[in-house]
Amino acid sequence: MLTDSHAHVDGAEFDADRDAVLARARAAGVQRIVVIGAVADPASAERAVALAERDPDIWATVATHPHDVARMTPAWWEVHERLARHPRVVAVGETGLDYYYDHSPREAQRAAFARFIELARAVGKPVVCHIRDAHDDARAILAAGAVTDCVIHCFTGTPDDARAYAARGYYVSFSGIGS
Ligand SMILES: [Zn+2]
Ligand SMILES: [Zn+2]
Structure with missing residues (x-):
């Protein structure tokens, strides 16, 4: 059985044919899909949970992507704190640090x-982690938080970075992203 652990199918760009996309995934052998509810504002988290509620093969995560954390308000945190407890939510993420794009100030990224x-x-x-060009800071924050269950998704670091994550028992995903 295949599980897609990181799918962004909650967005409006899939509204026209989402069911067809999901049907093609199932036909290709993907029987479980984790929808990452973390794009832009917390409406993404709400959409991901709604998808998970109506389809037993779909599960959700909730957070705000590091790109967007500079815009976070107390109301955004309230949504995430509520939805993180939802039984169809299997992880918090994607969260992390993206020093490649620096769309949000680094200090805001680290705090979030x-x-x-x-x-x-x-x-x-x-925790589902998005870490780009920020592995030293990420490891320090993960260690300070005593994180044991975690995936470093879309990994673009060095072999030593990967070994350091593996030594802590984390999963590392290789997705073929360019850097
Ligand atoms: Zn993602
Ligand atoms: Zn990502």
Whole structure:
């Protein structure tokens, strides 16, 4: 059985043919899909959970992507704190650090990452991490948060970076992204 652990199918760009996309995934052998509810504002988290509620093969994560954390308000955190406890939500993420694009100030990224790690611990769920050109800072924050269950998705670091994550028991995903 194949599980797609990182699918962005909640967005409006899939509204016209989402069911067909999901049907093609199933036909190709993907029987479970984790929809990452973390794009832009928390409407993404709400959409991901709604998809998971109506389809037993779909599960959700909730967070705000590091690109967008500079825009976070207390109301955004309230949505995530509520939805992270939802039974169809299997992880907190994607969260992390993206120093390649720097769309949000690095200090804001580090603060939000640490807070999402705290939330994951509070609800007893793993962390889906988006880390780009920021592996030293990421490892320090993950260690400070005593994170044990975690995937470093879309990995673009060095072999030593990968070994350091593996030594902590984390999963590392290789997706073929360019850097
Ligand atoms: Zn993603
Ligand atoms: Zn990502």
